[in-house]
Amino acid sequence: MSFVEMVEMVDILKRADYDGKKAKIMAKVVKNLQKNFGVWRSKDQLRKRWSDLKIREHDQYRRIRRVLQKSK
Template structure:
């Protein structure tokens, strides 16, 4: 997954206060990634990527958050 795609995903999930149980939010992420970048990812793939970012790849997660804070 490209960095800019992860930024888009993180932006949507943070705005909606995603906790892993709201399926409607993940549908928005899937549609947004397809419209903006032309990639098709399943909800399960994105859910796993979100979990990996928070738990295993915490440095990258912090870097993504910093990019989002600079944009706002």
């Protein structure tokens, strides 16, 4: 998953206050990634990626948050 795709995913999930149980929000992420980048990812893949970012990849998650803060 590219960095730009992850930024898009994190942006949507942070705005919606995603807690891992809201299927509509994840469907929105899937739809936006497909529309904006032409890639199809399953909801399970995105859930796993979101979990990995928050738990294991703190540096990359901080970097994404900084990018989002600068864009606002």
